[in-house]
Amino acid sequence: MLPPRSDLARDLAEWLPRQRWFGGKDGPVDELSIGTATELRTGDPALHHLVLDVRQNGAVDRYQLLLGVRRHLPDRLRHVEIGAGTGAAGARLYDAAHDHDLTRMLLDALADEASIGPLRFHHVPGARIRTDLASLPITAEQSNTSLLFGDAYICKLFRRLSRGVNLDLEVNLALTRQGCEHIPAVHGWIELEPDGPGAEPVTLALLSDYLHTGADGWSLAIASVRDWFAYPLPPGDEWAELDASGAGGDFAAEAERLGAATAQVHRALADAFGVTVLAADEVRAMAARMNTELTATCQAVPGLAPHAKSLTGAFLDLAARAAPLPVQRVHGDYHLGQVLRTESGWALLDFEGEPARAESERRALAHPLRDVAGMLRSFEYAARFLITKSGTVPTESGPHLETRAHAWAARNRAAFCRGYAAAGGADPAAHSVLMHAFEFEKAVYEVRYEARNRPAWLPVPLTSLAHLTA
Numbered sequence: 134m135l136p137p138r139s140d141l142a143r144d145l146a147e148w149l150p151r152q153r154w155f156g157g158k159d160g161p162v163d164e165l166s167i168g169t170a171t172e173l174r175t176g177d178p179a180l181h182h183l184v185l186d187v188r189q190n191g192a193v194d195r196y197q198l199l200l201g202v203r204r205h206l207p208d209r210l211r212h213v214e215i216g217a218g219t220g221a222a223g224a225r226l227y228d229a230a231h232d233h234d235l236t237r238m239l240l241d242a243l244a245d246e247a248s249i250g251p252l253r254f255h256h257v258p259g260a261r262i263r264t265d266l267a268s269l270p271i272t273a274e275q276s277n278t279s280l281l282f283g284d285a286y287i288c289k290l291f292r293r294l295s296r297g298v299n300l301d302l303e304v305n306l307a308l309t310r311q312g313c314e315h316i317p318a319v320h321g322w323i324e325l326e327p328d329g330p331g332a333e334p335v336t337l338a339l340l341s342d343y344l345h346t347g348a349d350g351w352s353l354a355i356a357s358v359r360d361w362f363a364y365p366l367p368p369g370d371e372w373a374e375l376d377a378s379g380a381g382g383d384f385a386a387e388a389e390r391l392g393a394a395t396a397q398v399h400r401a402l403a404d405a406f407g408v409t410v411l412a413a414d415e416v417r418a419m420a421a422r423m424n425t426e427l428t429a430t431c432q433a434v435p436g437l438a439p440h441a442k443s444l445t446g447a448f449l450d451l452a453a454r455a456a457p458l459p460v461q462r463v464h465g466d467y468h469l470g471q472v473l474r475t476e477s478g479w480a481l482l483d484f485e486g487e488p489a490r491a492e493s494e495r496r497a498l499a500h501p502l503r504d505v506a507g508m509l510r511s512f513e514y515a516a517r518f519l520i521t522k523s524g525t526v527p528t529e530s531g532p533h534l535e536t537r538a539h540a541w542a543a544r545n546r547a548a549f550c551r552g553y554a555a556a557g558g559a560d561p562a563a564h565s566v567l568m569h570a571f572e573f574e575k576a577v578y579e580v581r582y583e584a585r586n587r588p589a590w591l592p593v594p595l596t597s598l599a600h601l602t603a
């Protein structure tokens with residue numbers, strides 16, 4: 134039995150903003166109400182699926198929650214309790230994504246293609262979903278919550294719900310149907326039935342292949358940077374000429390393969406969803422939007438202002454380009470944390486677009502070099518992360534480390550672009566106006582993202598910008 138909705142809503146309004154995956158951290162929750170509540174399992178423990186309507190700054194976002202109810206909360210679930218002392222008749226309420234006793238039923242329902250209240254469980258035609266696996270939530274810093282089921286599946290529970298079919302499902306399903314080998318194959322999904330005629334179902338979760346041999350690009354890149362920082366420099370000033378090829382953990386061959394995989398996924402996306410062309414005036418409007426975002430971000434984060442002139446220059450160059458621009462479905466939030474190196478090559482994850490952007494913007498078509506620019510930014514991040522997180526780098530200081538960071542980023546950026554162009558993608562070197570504008574657009578987004586979500590990281594994009602605009 135759940136407590137009265139008003140009590141529950143009050144507790145959730147206090148709990149929600151503290152969650153890593155909560156997307157509205159830049160403002161208070163003005164109102165939280167419970168949209169739908171579906172009982173998925175009765176007894177002790179019981180499981181309820183909730184859709185929460187969260188009002189902030191005049192807009193309503195929907196979040197989903199698997200709510201567990203237990204008479205006694207075992208120690209392993211104490212960290213996910215929702216509000217001390219909440220619950221009917223002394224029962225404890227908690228985030229049931231962390232309870233393998235309850236999440237197991239998701240596989241059963243997917244295998245049976247069940248319908249429970251407004252929830253619909255689907256698997257891809259012919260898939261035989263295993264139901265003998267217990268779940269474990271992954272601990273990564275995430276915008277959503279993913280559960281591992283053995284080494285077979287990963288089930289991503291979307292936290293903030295999209296209006297209709299989730300981009301990640303839409304794109305991964307289309308690429309799975311194309312046989313694209315650079316994404317984890319989709320096995321099933323869960324959705325909320327449309328809430329009226331003409332409405333689309335709302336995607337709640339995506340069940341995909343768990344690429345259990347995969348290592349994420351960010352960790353691999355950071356290991357390489359660490360190795361490079363520990364590599365002895367020659368005496369005197371000769372280090373100024375160094376490239377980063379000498380260190381044992383060189384990442385360039387992987388960066389080049391990643392570039393090639395990216396181009397192949399872009400081609401598959403073009404085949405699956407088509408390509409369209411933006412007229413020159415639409416490109417000008419896009420450049421103007423980039424500049425508007427810059428102005429707003431400079432107001433919110435004064436540390437960006439010294440770079441504003443160079444950034445505006447790049448956006449003006451884009452506006453002056455006066456040529457149509459082919460656009461298509463792209464990744465949309467491409468960085469080293471979104472790629473996994475498995476034993477058979479690179480796989481791309483998470484096609485949801487930038488979490489800090491509105492749904493319509495995340496769905497917008499873009500030129501594929503926008504993704505390339507995103508990944509180039511990520512090489513900048515990886516190169517400077519250890520410097521900014523001071524204390525983790527042993528001996529050197531100041532200029533030497535920055536020179537090393539620059540050399541690492543330059544080498545890997547070039548390798549990625551080489552791999553991308555060699556595999557048939559647009560050559561970044563031949564599109565410098567686009568590349569500058571896209572890279573600066575992403576840097577502005579990052580400054581905003583870090584200021585809102587991880588202020589301690591803000592120096593990373595700001596330092597990189599200082600070098601890119603010098």
Ligand SMILES: Nc1ncnc2c1ncn2[C@@H]1O[C@H](COP(=O)(O)OP(=O)(O)O)[C@@H](O)[C@H]1O
Pocket residue numbers: 271273274275276277278279287289317341342343344345347349470471472473482483485
């Ligand atoms: N299919 C998969 N196989 C293995 N690990 C995965 C898979 N999908 C995601 N991951 C891991 O989970 C992390 C977060 O996944 P992601 O889809 O980016 O979630 P979010 O949208 O919440 O950021 C990834 O960085 C990766 O380490």
Ligand SMILES: O=P(O)(O)O[C@H]1O[C@H](CO)[C@@H](O[C@H]2O[C@H](CO)[C@@H](O)[C@H](O)[C@H]2O)[C@H](O)[C@H]1O
Pocket residue numbers: 274275276351466467468469470483486487488489507510511512514515579582
């Ligand atoms: O992975 P998400 O979809 O949640 O993306 C958001 O968070 C990312 C950080 O977790 C953020 O990426 C930025 O930091 C990365 C290092 O942690 C770096 O590799 C990226 O280049 C940098 O943009 C991403 O921008 C944000 O949308």
